[in-house]
Amino acid sequence: MRILLVGAGLSGAVIGRALAEAGHDCRIIDARPHIAGNCHTERDAETGVMMHVYGPHIFHTDDEGVWNYVNRFARFLPFQNRVKTTAQGRVYSLPVNLLTINQFFGTTLRPEEARALIESKADTTITDPQTFEEQALRFVGPELYEAFFKGYTEKQWGCSPTELPASILKRLPVRFNYDDNYFFHRFQGMPQDGYSAMVAAILDHPRITVDLDTLYHPDMAAQADHVFWSGPLDGYFDYRLGRLGYRTLDFERFTHQGDYQGCAVMNYGDREVPYTRITEHKHFSPWESHEGSVCYREYARAAEPGDTPYYPIRLVEEKALLEQYIDLARATPGVTFVGRLGTYRYLDMDVTIREAMDTAQAFSQGPTPAFLRDPL
Numbered sequence: 001m002r003i004l005l006v007g008a009g010l011s012g013a014v015i016g017r018a019l020a021e022a023g024h025d026c027r028i029i030d031a032r033p034h035i036a037g038n039c040h041t042e043r044d045a046e047t048g049v050m051m052h053v054y055g056p057h058i059f060h061t062d063d064e065g066v067w068n069y070v071n072r073f074a075r076f077l078p079f080q081n082r083v084k085t086t087a088q089g090r091v092y093s094l095p096v097n098l099l100t101i102n103q104f105f106g107t108t109l110r111p112e113e114a115r116a117l118i119e120s121k122a123d124t125t126i127t128d129p130q131t132f133e134e135q136a137l138r139f140v141g142p143e144l145y146e147a148f149f150k151g152y153t154e155k156q157w158g159c160s161p162t163e164l165p166a167s168i169l170k171r172l173p174v175r176f177n178y179d180d181n182y183f184f185h186r187f188q189g190m191p192q193d194g195y196s197a198m199v200a201a202i203l204d205h206p207r208i209t210v211d212l213d214t215l216y217h218p219d220m221a222a223q224a225d226h227v228f229w230s231g232p233l234d235g236y237f238d239y240r241l242g243r244l245g246y247r248t249l250d251f252e253r254f255t256h257q258g259d260y261q262g263c264a265v266m267n268y269g270d271r272e273v274p275y276t277r278i279t280e281h282k283h284f285s286p287w288e289s290h291e292g293s294v295c296y297r298e299y300a301r302a303a304e305p306g307d308t309p310y311y312p313i314r315l316v317e318e319k320a321l322l323e324q325y326i327d328l329a330r331a332t333p334g335v336t337f338v339g340r341l342g343t344y345r346y347l348d349m350d351v352t353i354r355e356a357m358d359t360a361q362a363f364s365q366g367p368t369p370a371f372l373r374d375p376l
């Protein structure tokens, strides 16, 4: 069959590769001038540093099939994300762990003592937390909430934590040991030559053609037997019911000679600091050595038309609109909506790859529905 895949990110590339290997002819288009979508990496011309152009991407998974898949196309080197935060004039370890608690309260507590301290701070009058703020006060108490969750969340989401659902915050977002590895997953790493090199290897198949700088036009679908759409779900329908809300990010680039902050990611918890974090890209490739350094100050705001959509908001209003777009999509034959934009969900790379592999598998077994998984 002739397959059109809109988007040369992980979703389009993984589905395209599987279908090409199954004997289908795949045309992959992307509006951007590069492959790999939001995972795109490229070397900075000035410093030679490998840049995560759309923000930091750390690969982590518990899915062995996905880990084997990515290792087929790239050499992964060990990398663990160890984030720090600057809050109230001091630097702390994240996620909030025993070191953070001892630093913050000036104590030398052991795990059970720290647990007892946090329990004594928790507001136990909140029995059924509804909002992010209630959840935080219920489980960590006011001091840690103010320092590590409140300001950061306000900046990230552009609203008060009293307006966000409790579900955004994990039940107990604190560790009572000194583990500061940001992710719990068994497999973690960074592709040695960047994500774009990995995606290029996935796309390297004689039955795949890639057209960059190419915006989707409905005429293209007429020449295809099936379309996989990894662009924005509402974008497919020309936003005719309105726009699904996204947060976007602005990156303010600056350079430095030597080591700017000593780690890859430094969060800024205080509301008064307008950015959420600074990423220093060369620390994502610790096996390389560069005298110069490139950093991004990261600012979050509501996405306007024309902005790059990053995080789906998925609050009550968006969910109502999402339902209507899902109905439209289900009434559109011959198109499968995939990936983080196509299904309007925040998906990590490993989940994106898993769903793409499963989508291609489903396609080989018969008619593929509009969505492999219910996006609600």
Ligand SMILES: Cc1cc2nc3c(=O)[nH]c(=O)nc-3n(C[C@H](O)[C@H](O)[C@H](O)COP(=O)(O)OP(=O)(O)OC[C@H]3O[C@@H](n4cnc5c(N)ncnc54)[C@H](O)[C@@H]3O)c2cc1C
Pocket: 006, 007, 008, 009, 010, 011, 012, 029, 030, 031, 032, 036, 037, 038, 039, 054, 055, 056, 057, 058, 059, 060, 214, 215, 216, 230, 231, 232, 235, 249, 310, 311, 338, 339, 340, 341, 347, 348, 349, 350, 352
């Ligand atoms: C700031 C940020 C940090 C992240 N960090 C991590 C991380 O540390 N670890 C992790 O596992 N995951 C991370 N992710 C998630 C990761 O980016 C996604 O899992 C992945 O990019 C999803 O791939 P995709 O192909 O579905 O979408 P995308 O990468 O967005 O690809 C979609 C492509 O479709 C193209 N397109 C859209 N509309 C059209 C159109 N009309 N015509 C032509 N082309 C079109 C776009 O240009 C884009 O290239 C992060 C995401 C963000 C936003």
